[in-house]
Amino acid sequence: MSPIDLRSDTVTQPTPEMRRAMYEAEVGDDVYGEDPTVNRLEAMAAQRMGKEAAVFVASGTMANLVCGLTHCQRGDEALIGSRSHILMYEVASLAAFGGVQLRxxxxxxxxxxxxxxVEAAMRPKDDHQPRTAMVAxxxxxxxxxxxxxxxxxxxALAEVAHRHGAAFHIDGARIFNAAVALDAPPAELARPAxxxxxCLSKGLSCPVGSVVCGGKETIARVRRNRKMVGGGMRQAGIIAAAGIVALESMVGRLKEDHDNAKRLAQGLARLPGITLDPTRIQTNIVIFGVNDRPAETFLEAFxxxxxxxxxxxxxxxxxxxxxxxxxxxxxEALNVAEAITRGRAYGSR
Ligand SMILES: Cc1ncc(COP(=O)(O)O)c(C=O)c1O
Structure with a gap:
């Protein structure tokens, strides 16, 4: 029996339609700009985000890195959130490869x-201080x-960034989840960016890939930085084909994931030893506190x-x-949670 895998939406498997599209994809050398499937995915992505251009990259981490490298010079500073993915989970790549101070x-x-x-953190023009080059x-x-x-x-955040001459970047790994939750077009959320x-490889279920969207000249520079970090992928249409299927058929169903997450959260919130406000759950991620035992023990029991x-x-x-x-x-996950929290289950099923 395969486990119920709630670790992440990155564990998703490609759909049968994606596998077929990948098998049949027309490909070329994308570093020469000659992969028709990549070109099509990039055009679709740019259109969805209301931007002039787009570039397909290997991962969300690479996407954030090449954008940071595009907006920041060595010795510049980037303002990011204290709980952001860029800060916590990207191995300080912008600091390591770009010489950028993350604040x-x-x-x-x-x-x-x-x-x-954000306004207060903006650096004044001063030869002693780094330049604030990006807000993410x-x-x-x-x-x-x-x-x-x-x-x-x-x-509101973009306005502050732009008024101070900094670029404004959105890590929209799950921007389609945001758009579905708000019932707003993603281009509206992307407008000031x-x-x-x-990311194509999260809730949209593709095996690989992310897309960066922006103005034509900006994306040309992002593309150069992608090449610099080794992200030129040749016959990448094989994986881009799944991305096209995702944009065409996987966005609408995200609401189902949100509804499931809300129901999961409502059920968990009723259990002893769990701290969770289910009204805060807007999309597909449910994070909760475990009060009466270490969270690791809880995970092991699950x-x-x-x-x-x-x-x-x-x-x-x-x-x-x-x-x-x-x-x-x-x-089933709620049944297991109930058995664990009510002390009925420390063995295996
Ligand atoms: C908000 C956010 N940004 C970026 C990434 C990085 O994506 P990847 O795992 O494709 O490098 C993730 C991955 O979970 C994420 O959650």
Whole structure:
């Protein structure tokens, strides 16, 4: 029996239609700009985000890196959220490869940064200080339980960045989840961004890939940086083909993941020893506190009963719904959670 894998939406398997599209994909050398399938995916992505151009990259981490390298020079500073993926999980790549100082502004529970705090963190023109070259936001916010920023939030942060001459970048790994939750076109959320990235390999279920969208000249520079970090991928149409299927057929179904996550959160919130406000769950990520035992013990008990979850930070457990998780899986995960929290289950099922 395969486990109910709630660790992440990155564990999703490609759909049968994706596998067929990948098999049949027309390909060429994408470093020469000659892969028709990549070109088509990039054009579709740019159109969805309301931008002039797009470039296909290997991962969300690479996407953020090449955008940072495009906006920042060595010795510059980038302002990022204190709980952001760029800060926590990207091996300080922009510092390591770009010589960029990463400075944090607190993320609140919604993943928002206070525009006044961003304003206060902006460097004045001063030969002693680094230049603030980029402000980056994350939408949806992974460590803030998939919280969503709306276009007003984003506009307020972009306004501060642009007024100070800094670029504004959106790590939109799950921007389609945000758009579905808000019932807004993704282009509306992307509007003030100089660059926006989104991942194909998360809730959209592709095996590989992310896309960076932005203005034509900016994307030309992103493309050069992609080459520099070894991201020129030749017959990449094989994987881009799955991305086209994803944009055409996988966005609409994200609501199902959100509904499953909300139901999961409502069920978990009723159990003893769990801290969770289910009304905060907007998309597909459910992070909750475990009060009466170490979160690791909790995860082990789940695993022994065929449910996998992840451990985002001390005292917390994360469960993510996705294409591979059905309503029945949610029921089963809740049954297991109930048995564990009510002390009935420390063996395996
Ligand atoms: C918000 C966010 N940005 C970027 C990434 C990085 O994506 P990848 O795993 O494709 O490098 C992730 C991955 O989970 C993410 O959640």
């Amino acid at each position: 944090t502004v607190p993320n609140d529970e919604r993943g928002m940064m206070d525009p006044d705090q 936001v994350e939408n949806t916010h992974n460590r803030c339980s998939g919280a969503v920023l709306d276009s007003e939030d984003i506009g 100089d660059t926006i990235t989104f 695993k022994a009963r065929g449910v996998l979850a992840s451990f985002p930070e001390r005292g917390k457990v994360r469960m993510v719904t996705h294409y591979g998780i059905t309503g029945q899986d949610v029921d």
